[in-house]
Amino acid sequence: MTELDTAHRQPEMPATRWGDPGEAGPLPDHVRELVSMVFPITDAPAAERVDVPAPALDRAHTAALAAVVGDADVLVDDATRRIRTRGKSTPDLLRQRVGDLGDAPDVVVRPGSHDEVAAVLAYCGEHRIAVVPFGGGTAVTGGLVVGAAERPSYAGVVSLDLGRMRRLLAVDPVSSTATLEPGLRGPEAEALLAEHGLMLGHYPQSFEFASIGGFAATRSSGQSSAGYGRFDAMVVGLRVATPVGDVHLGSAPANASGPDLRELFLGSEGAFGVITEVTVRVRPLPEMKVYEGWQWPDFAAGADAMRMLAQSDLLPTVLRLSDENETSINLARPDAIGGDAAGGCLMITGYEGTPEAVAAKQAAVTEVLRKLGGTPLGTEPGESWAAGRFAAPYLRDSLLDVGVLVETLETATFWSKRDELYRAVKEALEGALGEGTLVLCHVSHVYATGCSLYFTVATPGGEQPLERWLPAKAAACEAIVRCGAAITHHHAVGTDHKPYLTAEIGEVGVTALRAVKQALDPAGVLNPGVLVP
Numbered sequence: 001m002t003e004l005d006t007a008h009r010q011p012e013m014p015a016t017r018w019g020d021p022g023e024a025g026p027l028p029d030h031v032r033e034l035v036s037m038v039f040p041i042t043d044a045p046a047a048e049r050v051d052v053p054a055p056a057l058d059r060a061h062t063a064a065l066a067a068v069v070g071d072a073d074v075l076v077d078d079a080t081r082r083i084r085t086r087g088k089s090t091p092d093l094l095r096q097r098v099g100d101l102g103d104a105p106d107v108v109v110r111p112g113s114h115d116e117v118a119a120v121l122a123y124c125g126e127h128r129i130a131v132v133p134f135g136g137g138t139a140v141t142g143g144l145v146v147g148a149a150e151r152p153s154y155a156g157v158v159s160l161d162l163g164r165m166r167r168l169l170a171v172d173p174v175s176s177t178a179t180l181e182p183g184l185r186g187p188e189a190e191a192l193l194a195e196h197g198l199m200l201g202h203y204p205q206s207f208e209f210a211s212i213g214g215f216a217a218t219r220s221s222g223q224s225s226a227g228y229g230r231f232d233a234m235v236v237g238l239r240v241a242t243p244v245g246d247v248h249l250g251s252a253p254a255n256a257s258g259p260d261l262r263e264l265f266l267g268s269e270g271a272f273g274v275i276t277e278v279t280v281r282v283r284p285l286p287e288m289k290v291y292e293g294w295q296w297p298d299f300a301a302g303a304d305a306m307r308m309l310a311q312s313d314l315l316p317t318v319l320r321l322s323d324e325n326e327t328s329i330n331l332a333r334p335d336a337i338g339g340d341a342a343g344g345c346l347m348i349t350g351y352e353g354t355p356e357a358v359a360a361k362q363a364a365v366t367e368v369l370r371k372l373g374g375t376p377l378g379t380e381p382g383e384s385w386a387a388g389r390f391a392a393p394y395l396r397d398s399l400l401d402v403g404v405l406v407e408t409l410e411t412a413t414f415w416s417k418r419d420e421l422y423r424a425v426k427e428a429l430e431g432a433l434g435e436g437t438l439v440l441c442h443v444s445h446v447y448a449t450g451c452s453l454y455f456t457v458a459t460p461g462g463e464q465p466l467e468r469w470l471p472a473k474a475a476a477c478e479a480i481v482r483c484g485a486a487i488t489h490h491h492a493v494g495t496d497h498k499p500y501l502t503a504e505i506g507e508v509g510v511t512a513l514r515a516v517k518q519a520l521d522p523a524g525v526l527n528p529g530v531l532v533p
């Protein structure tokens with residue numbers, strides 16, 4: 001078992017912004033100048049100090065929870081509850097920025113072990129206290145909120161912060177597996193694995209702050225998914241505490257022992273249980289990494305090339321393609337906005353592994369991409385992308401500070417429906433937000449049969465940015481439903497996508513979800529209102 005040393009611990013995120021406060025800053029002057037050419041610049045600072053509603057949970061309950069996890073890990077102070085309020089979608093940030101903390105939990109409880117999680121769930125089930133599992137707090141679809149409609153039927157709301165559970169519990173180098181506790185954030189998990197010469201290879205844009213438990217609970221997908229797979233594809237075992245008892249899954253890499261129940265908890269968003277251990281497939285640390293850029297005449301040509309690679313089982317580790325708008329704005333390189341965008345569409349290819357494996361894959365991919373009409377741009381665009389790959393969320397805050405509303409959304413479909421989906425979502429967003437709106441898109445994850453489209457929207461926030469955004473998001477979701485695409489490829493359902501889930505999985509699918517919820521959480525205390533329609 002390996003503990004995390006303090007040097008590797010991540011800082012806490014502020015309530016109103018993304019990330020490490022030390023990294024935050026105003027828009028660089030050259031970016032501000034460019035932004036002002038497209039959007040009206042206004043002063044839209046976040047509220048300085050925001051009051052959190054007084055905790056509503058009876059003190060007897062707080063004392064009982066303290067008896068389980070210890071006094072020091074039951075916290076009711078404003079600062080702790082404020083940063084456990086909601087997640088980090090733009091609507092979440094906008095609400096925090098105007099001082100709306102109405103959804104704050106009553107108490108933050110920090111269990112240190114599986115048994116403590118189980119005991120907290122048993123107590124809360126018995127006393128009808130809602131429990132919201134909290135990993136990194138980077139949710140973007142309302143997965144950390146007990147809404148006003150549900151709240152009155154509970155004695156209170158506990159934010160169950162898994163942040164104390166940060167150990168690497170076991171490594172099996174022969175089978176290439178490792179068992180991690182849920183509270184480890186991305187860099188922390190990688191640092192612990194690196195001590196064994198191993199890595200996970202899951203790099204979502206939220207990597208710095210999102211947690212292992214959160215990755216599993218939302219079926220997250222990272223920027224190296226072409227090479228290493230989605231997070232759910234890396235999971236070989238799970239331990240879950242539910243209000244009715246424990247589940248321990250993953251006796252073998254694959255089995256025919258009925259339906260694979262691991263899938264029931266992957267993507268369960270805290271509604272069916274609390275994931276307390278995750279066993280993942282691990283790999284040797286790569287000896288080398290090469291990232292390159294390719295230029296394509298248009299989005300369709302680049303996307304067709306991605307399809308060809310996926311269908312030839314010839315995927316690099318990283319593969320992404322920006323559409324014309326995103327290429328020209330070069331959002332993948334926020335430090336370089338306004339830099340020399342090459343025109344057309346920019347594709348990033350990345351190769352990681354041994355020098356031999358990298359050389360072989362790179363040669364094979366290069367041959368295919370050249371034949372299909374791609375122009376190699378060398379390593380500079382790839383290296384810039386890699387250097388700035390986690391920077392865009394900081395830019396979002398700086399843009400919100402000057403009155404520019406920025407938000408993202410994602411979906412997935414089969415290759416044959418790609419163009420229709422792309423057009424429909426773009427038109428829905430542009431139609432709802434009107435002139436002066438920029439809609440950017442990239443193909444973020446690819447499969448032999450289809451891909452994920454990831455949209456970024458930038459538009460003047462106006463007086464009421466939240467009210468401006470919500471109808472646009474609804475229009476985009478309706479377009480996705482009309483196209484028969486996935487309402488989410490990796491951001492999860494939460495509360496935001498719940499109204500659209502029935503259209504995707506059907507009434508019988510919803511009945512199945514409700515039955516699972518009823519069986520595992522009969523009192524309905526786990527993350528009420530999330531996921532299950």
Ligand SMILES: Cc1cc2nc3c(=O)[nH]c(=O)nc-3n(C[C@H](O)[C@H](O)[C@H](O)COP(=O)(O)OP(=O)(O)OC[C@H]3O[C@@H](n4cnc5c(N)ncnc54)[C@H](O)[C@@H]3O)c2cc1C
Pocket residue numbers: 018087088089132133134135136137138139140143144162182203204205206209210211212213214215216217218219220221222223268269270271273274275276393490491492527530
């Ligand atoms: C700037 C930004 C960039 C992002 N980029 C990506 C990306 O590239 N790819 C991607 O997939 N996602 C991305 N996301 C979304 C988000 O980071 C992921 O959904 C992530 O997996 C959430 O992990 P977390 O630890 O922060 O979970 P949290 O936000 O804490 O929780 C998410 C949900 O999971 C539940 N949960 C958390 N831990 C557990 C547990 N141990 N057991 C049971 N339920 C639990 C919560 O109750 C909640 O419903 C991004 C978000 C932001 C803000």
